Each structure stands twice: as C-alpha cells, then as structure tokens.
Amino acid sequence: MTLHLDPDRLFPADPATRDIARGLYAAVSQLPIISPHGHVDPGLLVHDTPFVNPAELFIRYDHYVSRLMHAAGVSLDELGIPQKGGDAAVTAPREVWRTFCEHWYLYAGTASGYWLQNTFAHLFGIDEQPGAENADRLYDRIQAALETEAFRPRALSDRFGIEVLATTDDPMDDLAEHERLALDPAFTGRVLPTFRPDSYLNPAAAGWEHNVARLAEWSGSAVSSYRGYIDALAARRGHFIEHGAVSADHGVLQPLAVDLDESEASALFERALGGTASAEENQIFAGHMLLEMARMSVDDGLVMTVHAGVVRNHHTPTFTRFGTDTGHDIPTTTHFVDPLRPLLEKYGDRPDFHLVLFAVDETVYSREIAPLAGFYPSVYIGAPWWFLDAPDAVQRFRAATTETAGFYRSSGFIDDTRAFLSIPARHDMSRRLDAAFLARLVREGRVALATAERIAVDLVDTMPRKVFKL
Structure with missing residues (x-):
C-alpha cells in the first residue's frame, strides 16, 4: 500500500471551509x-552524534509507539528495551x-501513526506503508540516510527551523552542555534548560532525602535546615536563569497548594527527613512547596508550568523490570479550582507571574482551566498534552476553551517530546488543526477572516513568546 500525505490532511471536508483553512x-x-517545553537531551546537539539505527530512533525511546505493541501482546524485550541494569x-x-x-x-488513526507517516514521507521519502514484506527494505533506506551528514542532529535542527528548544533538567545539573551550545558560534538555535524540581519537593518521591542532602552539600547548609533548603532551591533557580532558563516545570499527580508559615513547614520538613511524617503530612509539605515555587517565580520571573493528572508506572511488574517511561503511565481525574486557590489568592493577579496549567483530563478544560484563565491574569491554558496531543482531542480542546477564555489565554503549541524527529510533524499538525478550527469560525460568520489570519500567526509565534517570556 502506498503512503501518501494528503496536502489537505486535517482540514475540513467542506470545500469552502477547507479553502479558508488552506489559506x-x-x-x-x-x-x-518555538518549542518552550520538551525533553530532548541537549547532548544530542552538543555532540551531534549520528542516530544509531531505525529501531533506536523510532521505537526504543518512544513509549507512544511501544505501548500499543505491548497491548497487542509484544513483550518489551522484543522491542529492544533493556531491563534495569541492562543485564538482559x-x-x-x-x-x-x-x-x-x-x-x-x-x-x-492514532497520533503516533500520523506523526510517523509524516516523518517517513517528509524526511526519508518513503512512499509505501510499512509491513512485514518491506521491513528490511525500509530499514536499509532509513539506515543509509542516518549515516549521512544531512541527518546529523544539528543539520536536522536547521532543516526543521527550530528557533527555540527547551529541555527538562535536574536542579543540580551543572548545565555545562547548555553553556557549550550557547557559546558555540556554529550553533544558531537557542536551547534552554528547564528547572524540574519534583523529586526535591515531594518527600514521597524516590530519592527525596538524597536530593535534599545534595542541595545541602552544594549550599553548605545543614541537611536539617529548612531555611537552608529553601535558599538552596532559590539559588539553583538562579543558576538556571543564568544559563537561559525561562521556566520551572512541576509534574504532580494532583495539583495542591498549601499555605504554611515557616515554623509549620520546618517541622514537617524535619519529620519527613526523619521518616516519621505520615503520607498526609508528606502531601501537605509537597503542596506547601508548590506554593513556595510560585512565590519564587514571582520573585525571579521563571514561568511556572504544572503538568497534572498522570498515574506514573501503573504496572508495577513492568516498572520493576524496565523502569520509568515504558508506556504504562495512565491519566486520571484532576481538579484545579479548589486545590490551587491558596496559590491564586496570593499570586493570581501578579502581572509578571505566569502559571501555565496542563491536564490530560479533558473534563477540566471547560469546567476549570478555561474559567481560571478567563479571570486570573497569571493563568494560561497549556496546550493539549500527552494523551490529548492528537487531532480530534486538539479540536475538542479548542472548542472547550475558546468560548470561555478566547485564543489569547492559551500557551501556543508545546510538543513535549523526546522524539526529536517528530517535532516538525507535531507542530505542523497543530498549525493545520488551528487553521481548520479558525476556518470553521470564519465560515460560520463568527470571526472575520482578517482576525483569523492574525490569530493563526499569534498562536504559532506571539503567544509562546509572550507566555514563556521569550
């Protein structure tokens, strides 16, 4: 079967509306x-090392791809995913x-299939659908391309037109690779680190005590000093800002902000370090630290993004054998209005505080996130993320949020990916879908064509620059 990319893909079927979408x-x-949130390893561009092979590139690190085959009965071992320790x-x-x-x-019909088809056709010139009969031929074709200079990471970055690429980084990262890229005259893009402190804020996170000790050792404070802990986190944020960071990202199961005074927080901190805090107390402390991160964002200007609502590592046997990011993270119901009220009461109307809320629970878009963004100057609606980063879900997102908050309370598209080669396909998908949505509003007489033309550009360029302070 042929692999053909319809030039009108994702546009409305109605000819008149489709014509507007084309324009x-x-x-x-x-x-x-502009990719202000993602997970590409900066070392990819520092070292400009060729991609190893098609399996490594498209399957090994892409749990969007591996999870569906696992669901069909293919083991992760068969997909080349090593067990913990790499012994198998x-x-x-x-x-x-x-x-x-x-x-x-x-x-x-899946988002992964859509992105892969785009990548196969546009980058490798493949014009046939993969199958058992042509697997070796396609492998050899892709492998041959990967061995050329044109498919080195830097060359692809230029070809993709990536102006800004954000990574996700541990607070104690020295950011040496980001510094090398920033000082390299041969590299023209901007690669920005992102402060990701989850395992430093939540006592229930694996390795929290170790991370607190690392902070203390770096700052020269006592491990048991809550004030030293807070000051060290603020200083590490400063280190990130010095290296170009514009945002701090927070992945939480459920959003929660708790306002404690310093003595209360210090007492919880000490109990957590001593292993005597209850599960509820750990949760309260983590909620307090989310509020502290908002306070620090008000002080230092880092955009605060919150990605909520995913139960990580749902299948314990798979996690035990293969570790994280192996396809069994599952969305769950999420609430923002009451849990984040203490944070918004304090900082929601601060003009330079930007809080971008992401969800994988579609019900919260119209019920909670859009109304919050429609009132609080600080709140922006994060782009459809993870399981919702798909054609029909993106259209539902626009319908659910636009009537309440309009287009200009949204963040612009965010690809949120490790799969470097899929970045242009993801952004192109978003641009096509927004064109389709706007075309329908024009056709229905709800938005003037000139207004739609301005909005289309702003969603791609103006809004991500504004929201992420680029």
Whole structure:
C-alpha cells in the first residue's frame, strides 16, 4: 500500500471551509518552531552524534509507539528495551524494526501513526506503508540516510527551523552542555534548560532525602535546615536563569497548594527527613512547596508550568523490570479550582507571574482551566498534552476553551517530546488543526477572516513568546 500525505490532511471536508483553512495554514506553515517545553537531551546537539539505527530512533525511546505493541501482546524485550541494569540480552535492532512493521496496522488513526507517516514521507521519502514484506527494505533506506551528514542532529535542527528548544533538567545539573551550545558560534538555535524540581519537593518521591542532602552539600547548609533548603532551591533557580532558563516545570499527580508559615513547614520538613511524617503530612509539605515555587517565580520571573493528572508506572511488574517511561503511565481525574486557590489568592493577579496549567483530563478544560484563565491574569491554558496531543482531542480542546477564555489565554503549541524527529510533524499538525478550527469560525460568520489570519500567526509565534517570556 502506498503512503501518501494528503496536502489537505486535517482540514475540513467542506470545500469552502477547507479553502479558508488552506489559506490560514499557508500563512504559518513555514514559521520557525518555538518549542518552550520538551525533553530532548541537549547532548544530542552538543555532540551531534549520528542516530544509531531505525529501531533506536523510532521505537526504543518512544513509549507512544511501544505501548500499543505491548497491548497487542509484544513483550518489551522484543522491542529492544533493556531491563534495569541492562543485564538482559537486547533484541537485535533489525528484528525490533521487523516487529514494528508487522504491527504497523495498530497505528491507523492514532497520533503516533500520523506523526510517523509524516516523518517517513517528509524526511526519508518513503512512499509505501510499512509491513512485514518491506521491513528490511525500509530499514536499509532509513539506515543509509542516518549515516549521512544531512541527518546529523544539528543539520536536522536547521532543516526543521527550530528557533527555540527547551529541555527538562535536574536542579543540580551543572548545565555545562547548555553553556557549550550557547557559546558555540556554529550553533544558531537557542536551547534552554528547564528547572524540574519534583523529586526535591515531594518527600514521597524516590530519592527525596538524597536530593535534599545534595542541595545541602552544594549550599553548605545543614541537611536539617529548612531555611537552608529553601535558599538552596532559590539559588539553583538562579543558576538556571543564568544559563537561559525561562521556566520551572512541576509534574504532580494532583495539583495542591498549601499555605504554611515557616515554623509549620520546618517541622514537617524535619519529620519527613526523619521518616516519621505520615503520607498526609508528606502531601501537605509537597503542596506547601508548590506554593513556595510560585512565590519564587514571582520573585525571579521563571514561568511556572504544572503538568497534572498522570498515574506514573501503573504496572508495577513492568516498572520493576524496565523502569520509568515504558508506556504504562495512565491519566486520571484532576481538579484545579479548589486545590490551587491558596496559590491564586496570593499570586493570581501578579502581572509578571505566569502559571501555565496542563491536564490530560479533558473534563477540566471547560469546567476549570478555561474559567481560571478567563479571570486570573497569571493563568494560561497549556496546550493539549500527552494523551490529548492528537487531532480530534486538539479540536475538542479548542472548542472547550475558546468560548470561555478566547485564543489569547492559551500557551501556543508545546510538543513535549523526546522524539526529536517528530517535532516538525507535531507542530505542523497543530498549525493545520488551528487553521481548520479558525476556518470553521470564519465560515460560520463568527470571526472575520482578517482576525483569523492574525490569530493563526499569534498562536504559532506571539503567544509562546509572550507566555514563556521569550
């Protein structure tokens, strides 16, 4: 079967509306990519090392891809995913690729299938659907391309038109690789670190005590000093800002902000370090620290993003054998209004405080997030994320949020990916879908065409620059 990319993909079926969408898309299709939140390893661009093979590139690190094959009965061992410690034998890359091609039919209609088709066609010139009969031929074609200079990471970054790329980094990272990129005259893009302190804020997180000790050792304070702990976190944020960071990201199961005075917080901190805090007390302390992070964002200007509502590592046997990010993170119901009220009472109307809320619970878009963004100057609506970063879900997102908060309380698109080669396909998908949504509003007489043209550009360029202070 042929692999053909319809030039009108994702546009409305109605010819007149489709024609409007074409024009709106044409105005934004070639604009630079601004990616203010993602998970690409900066070392990829520092070292400019060639990608190893098709299996490593498209399957090994992409749990969007591996999870569907696992659901169909393919073990993670068969997909070349090493067990913890790397002791188990890893399936040969060509065999992994053959397994993927044999299961290509699973991805029809999925976001992963859409991105992969775009990548195969645009980057590798592939014009046939993967399958068992052509797996080796496609493997060889991709492998040959990966061995050329044109497919080195830096060359691809230039080809993709990536102007800004944010990474996600541990608070104690020295950010040396970011500094090397910033000082390299041969590299023209901006690669920005992002402060990600989850395992330093929540006593229930694995390694929290160790991370607190690392902070204390770095700052020269006593491990048991709550004030030293707070000052060290603020100083590490300053280190990130010196290296170009514009945001701090917080991944939480459920949003919660708790306002404690320093003596209360210090007492909880000491109990948590001593292992005597209850689960409820750990949760309260983590909620207090989320509020503290908001206070620090008011002070230092880092944009605060909150990604909520995913139960991580849902399948314990898989986590035990293969570790994190192996496909079994599952969305759950989320609430923002009451849990974040203490934070918003204090900082919600601060003009330079930016709080971007992300969810994978679609019910909160119209019920909670859009109304919050429609009142509080600080609150912006994060782009559809993870399980919702898909064509139909993006259209539902626009319908759920626009009537309450409009277009200008949203963050602009965010690809949130480790899969470097999928970045242009993801951004192109977003641009097409926004063009389609705006075209319908124009066709229905709800928005003037000139207004829609301005909005289309602003969603791609103006809003991410404004929201993330670029």
